[in-house]
Amino acid sequence: MDLLDKTLKGDNLNANELSKLYEYDIFTLGKAADTIRRKKYDNKVFFNMNRHINPSNICADVCKFCAFSASRKNPNPYEMSIDEILSQAISSYKRGAKEIHIVSAHNPNWSYNWYLELFSEVKKSLPDVHLKAMTAAEVDYLDRKFGVGYQKILEDMAKAGVNSMPGGGAEIFDEKVRKHICNGKVSSQRWIEIHQYWHSLGKMSNCTMLFGHIENRENRIDHMLRIKNAQQDFNIVEAKKGGFNAFIPLLYQKQNNYLKVDDFPSGQEILKTISIARIILQNVPHIKAYWATLSMNLALVAQEFGADDMDGTIQAESIQSAGGAKSKSGMEKDDMVFQIKNAGFRAIERDSLYNELKEW
Numbered sequence: 001m002d003l004l005d006k007t008l009k010g011d012n013l014n015a016n017e018l019s020k021l022y023e024y025d026i027f028t029l030g031k032a033a034d035t036i037r038r039k040k041y042d043n044k045v046f047f048n049m050n051r052h053i054n055p056s057n058i059c060a061d062v063c064k065f066c067a068f069s070a071s072r073k074n075p076n077p078y079e080m081s082i083d084e085i086l087s088q089a090i091s092s093y094k095r096g097a098k099e100i101h102i103v104s105a106h107n108p109n110w111s112y113n114w115y116l117e118l119f120s121e122v123k124k125s126l127p128d129v130h131l132k133a134m135t136a137a138e139v140d141y142l143d144r145k146f147g148v149g150y151q152k153i154l155e156d157m158a159k160a161g162v163n164s165m166p167g168g169g170a171e172i173f174d175e176k177v178r179k180h181i182c183n184g185k186v187s188s189q190r191w192i193e194i195h196q197y198w199h200s201l202g203k204m205s206n207c208t209m210l211f212g213h214i215e216n217r218e219n220r221i222d223h224m225l226r227i228k229n230a231q232q233d234f235n236i237v238e239a240k241k242g243g244f245n246a247f248i249p250l251l252y253q254k255q256n257n258y259l260k261v262d263d264f265p266s267g268q269e270i271l272k273t274i275s276i277a278r279i280i281l282q283n284v285p286h287i288k289a290y291w292a293t294l295s296m297n298l299a300l301v302a303q304e305f306g307a308d309d310m311d312g313t314i315q316a317e318s319i320q321s322a323g324g325a326k327s328k329s330g331m332e333k334d335d336m337v338f339q340i341k342n343a344g345f346r347a348i349e350r351d352s353l354y355n356e357l358k359e360w
Ligand code: SF4
Pocket: 059, 060, 061, 062, 063, 066, 067, 068, 069, 072, 104, 105, 106, 137, 182, 185
């Protein structure tokens, strides 16, 4: 039996062995991944109506790949008040956003209660909105700064109205690469523990992987395997507990940072990575091709290579766009729908937990 067949069958292979999957041609990998995604979702491509709010770029951490933080190459520090964030959330809701996605730099000026007050105020004003907030890196930062314990932070977040967690801060789990690109930030092990504890509260989250910088293929596979193993602890389908909803391979944006990467992965390498993710991570329901980092065109092509989700309209975005992504002002829903249908798929608006709301 060849490697692809063994992988599809679920054989227990290690990262080194699985990295040889990249040696298959793109169409063989794509076909295997597409078969899995069509069995799950047929010809559907999911998106949601969401709004990203990034309350501050003042950061106590110093990741080399970051173009967003004011302590890196961004000359424009800012921090928003709770009233400003609330006013953006309310106006986004009026424009149709059903999810407010709040992710920030690790601002040392804010108190622990500032976060809880923010979440409570958003939910008080917009009880119907799905509040997705706080990466595991932010949770870990609050734990390091205030010594509260990540378990209590997660419990407090849930009480304050946070519905799910985004998948940011995972970067690449390999400790050697991680030390080079984001030394001091949440460790790989702690990132996973934080998500698993959140899942044990019955909550969902996403998981990301930052790729296309100094990592190698084996590092990417190792990252996927750690996600796969973490998910196995909470089988969300059978136990109806929390778990990872979507895996999001985030393409590294190379402008305005200190990482100094000259190479850029080819379109083929990117699509192979997405296909391999679909093949390996069969216990994670969705693979997201996040258009903000991939570009709209490549994200649409990725839907034929194992992905089934585009993310959303996002309305505004500051983190990836600081590194060169074309996501600063989001995308109109009609445009998103047109592009999905024009690519030959069914455009399905979903909520934040992937319940289907409407076919457009
Ligand atoms: S990636 Fe996040 S934690 Fe790292 S420097 Fe940038 S804002 Fe700070």
